[in-house]
Amino acid sequence: MTQTTDTPMVELKGVKKRFGDLEVLKGIDLRVDRGKIISIIGPSGSGKSTLLRSINNLEVIDEGQILLDGVQVNRPDLKGMAFERHINHIRQNMGMVFQHFNLFPHMSTLDNVTLAPRKLKGMETKHARELGMELLERVGLADKAQAYPSSLSGGQKQRVAIARALAMRPKVMLFDEATSALDPELVEEVNQVMKGLAEEHMTMLIVTHEMGFARDVSDWAMFMDGGVVVEANTPDHLFSHPDQERTQHFLRKHLGAQA
Amino acid sequence: MTQTTDTPMVELKGVKKRFGDLEVLKGIDLRVDRGKIISIIGPSGSGKSTLLRSINNLEVIDEGQILLDGVQVNRPDLKGMAFERHINHIRQNMGMVFQHFNLFPHMSTLDNVTLAPRKLKGMETKHARELGMELLERVGLADKAQAYPSSLSGGQKQRVAIARALAMRPKVMLFDEATSALDPELVEEVNQVMKGLAEEHMTMLIVTHEMGFARDVSDWAMFMDGGVVVEANTPDHLFSHPDQERTQHFLRKHLGAQA
Amino acid sequence: RDLPEIQEDVFQVANSGAYPPFSFVNTDGELVGFDVDIAEALAEKMGVEVNIQTSPWNGIVAALAGGRFDACICSMSATEERQKAVDFTDPYYSSGLSIWVREETDDVSSIADFEGKRVGSTLGETGNQWATEKAEGRWRNQTFQGLPDMLNALTTGRIDVMVADDIPVYVALNEDDLPIKQVDVGELPRFPAAIAVQKGSPELKEALNTALAEIRADGTYQEIVNTWIGEGVDFN
Amino acid sequence: MIDITPLLVKAAWVTVDISARALFFGFFIAAALVVMRTARLPPLRWLARAYISVVRGTPYFVQLLLVFYGGPAIGLRLDPFTCGVVVGAFNIGAYMSEAMRGAIESVESGQNEASRSLGFGRLATLRYIILPQAAGLMIRSIGVLAIILVKNSSLVSIISVVELTYQAQRLIGSTYKPLEIFTLSALMYIVIIYAVMGMVEFLYRRATRYTFR
């Protein structure tokens, strides 16, 4: 799966997705280079979650192509076990943090984090625990290692979800509003973590409603509405002088604060 | 339950709550007057959700008193059916929007919204539908009235949860990060809705991580950390010149943006 | 209940209904058999109205003890242990154990030859107890719920030797030509079959004994034997 | 073979009749037990728990024998059929209450909280929110219990109710045709239980419709 650095890490070509009559993605094109952070903003229901889920093949797209590091993710030609092997391999290189966290309720926090490295990479328990504790430390939850998800606060759950995704050391991380339940201090810390990861060439796609966060953290920003990409640009440009009227309207509040 | 307007709408006196060994609320005092919006901010795990849940008696507090419009909510003296009647009555006057939304998955969006007025207030179906559609309109979801929660996006779910809580026309609304999944445009709209409600004398307690939102919308702001109220003041004061170092540290990012 | 109460009411009699030719349900759904006819003859002599019902064998003692009926005319062997729990009348016939093997079996001619074989008997019958007590680890006992199962097991080779009350097997052989044969292994115990009544009903027991003697004396008894067991079989 | 079929059909109807009645009454006993188990008065909870424990803990046929033969001693003289229905209902009720409790507990706690916070009482919450979501698992569990009830109804023969299995055994005793009669009675059980399964499947699909939207 190693390609020259010219290959974009994530590439989408004309991706379309329908739910029944509702076309949620209407032909999305996107290129994300290695080690870049791209943020995706847009109104509720515009298809942001669906886009991330499609990249991870949790939604099977109807048209178009999705490539991870040059390898095609959606493979309508592969069937059964062959596709199964293919997609599991792909997904091990992608970490996803869900809008609803989806922690495993029957496992302690630490087990949530270490399950994948232990079972998928065959990491020894001891080593996995060290890694897990290190990650929990990083998100400020070392003291909750033995707690079960049901006793965690919203922000704590979210941080466990982030740690769980990071534990596989994926090439790409997909965050679906992964900072919405984080307080400003933690946003700052998570921001640092992300920048650190980007320096280690991890690529990140972040769906967020927090314009300030998007602006701070990302290398590229994309505004979606109604299943299409309205505008994509550097965050500075997009957040300060959006070209499209639709974007201006959406960011009015934010632009107001800027002015 | 009607009292003179001097009676605070919500009052907490020395509220303490423990989970096993962990003391999550360490004696909280709070007064919220009728028609006021108060926002509660604080780091993750500081006890904000627990506080709201305690006001609604979803967590039974260990010490202290909680009063709604002069009537005591927690009543350790009442047992069995008597308490049951008491608390159901109290809760009908309080709307709550959960951090995880908790929509009813077996009902359409519209039914989620109209269930309580129909069954608790005996509102006729026709009338309830009108009310429900009006509320869904207000949160921009009239077209999803017949959809089931599983097909809604994160922001859409959150708006249904808000509409559901509003349908009972409560005196007090408790929002637990009720705007975290809303995009800026909707935040603006929800903000308008809230202000409108406040003018109709609805009292609101809002837990949020969005300092901008908190500052804009609220009449009073409270900063919590480690189960205690560190500082409470007008939003202008709290967000611009917090008195406590802890608050300054927490708001550093926000203060920086201000400067 | 003792006799006076029964005379005012109905004499309730039970059998298992699954032990041909003594008691069974015929293809018209009627309960018939040797035990049934005996019960009717006795009731006539005693001048009481009778009702004959079935009760599964494994619950029949409980039912008698629990007072669901007054007497069990059900081909029950009157053993000593049982006499501690219920009262028995005089025997109304005596049955013997018999030993059966498959036709091709030729190495069984005495009890000693059971050694190492699989021996079947029916749960709750005297043959079962006999086989269990005699085995002393020399052979393996297997127990069945009823004669049909056991016959099946013998013919399919699940057991090598079958210990059973003789009459029912003869009747079964009349119905169906089975590849089995009886072997003589010498002296086998014979058990007197008697009517069981609840403890503490001496008058009923007396009346039954009197009636038994009467049907024996007037030939009714032999008629019933002729009908169900065979012409001229001496059944004492 | 033809001549005994009506006898078996009649006995099969006894099996259906006794099971259906036991299931019907058992359902209400179970519902009462579930309510008692969550009651606020501790003695009620203990009583329910003890009842469930004892009834599940002892064999059905012993319960039948005790009530049928022991009953008259305390003035409870039931005819065999009634006794089968009553003991069956109280027996299956204990199991069913556990099945119901399990289904109810499988609904996420957030659902209960959301409903309570709207002002719904415990019963209304159960009625409108919890039961509709628990219904799927509940129907399947009760379905399994109903099937077991039909099959175990053969145990009531011990108190001399002539139901399908006992009738078959009696007829085998007189005809010496075990294979034919067992096959015939098996077919009847298949028909009865297949009907139960069909009903369960229908109700289950209805109850879980929303998960497929």
Next chain:
Amino acid sequence: MEFDFTPVIDYFPTLLKGVGVTLLIGLTVALLSILGGQLVAVISLYTRKVVNWPLRFFIWLFMTTPLLLQLYFLYFGLGELILIPAIVVGILGLGFHYMAYNADIFMATIRSVSSGQYEASRSLGFGHLRTLLYIILPQAFYRALPQLSNNMIIMVKDIAVLSAIGIGELVYVSQYAISITFRPFEFYITIAVIYYLINLMMEAGQSWIERRAAYRR
């Protein structure tokens, strides 16, 4: 009616042997039917119709026919072809029977685990099977527990049906003793007490797992 428990005491060693057989069969069948039930549920939920049709039919057969008939068929019917030892027939018959019941419950609880759990595991790179194994089945198991324990408690008592093929479990040995001593009530009360003790152990196990599960919801 007077009670006299001396015969029970005389036969107590025999009864204990019967208890041993009951427990042994019970444990084996519990294991077989729970693990097998999960397997069957998974196969019938997740494989194509052609694959799972025979399995479903097999399950359907065990669901619809009484245990006694199944045992007769396995013991006598198949006996024409191969002689399977009674104990094996008993364990298989009982095992398959309860496997069918358990599978039915597992199918319902597996489906009740939210799709988010499945997706979260898949997105970590776990395949379908391992997702089932680590994520779905444990949660489905917890939810199935009350009905599962119902099934297992009924199963323990159904072991008595095995006496039909001559297996010397508890009820069988007591009926033997009753046929000799004619003391039904004393013996039935005794076995009721023994079963109750077994049941107490099972209930203790159930509530132990349930407490853990409640914590992990």
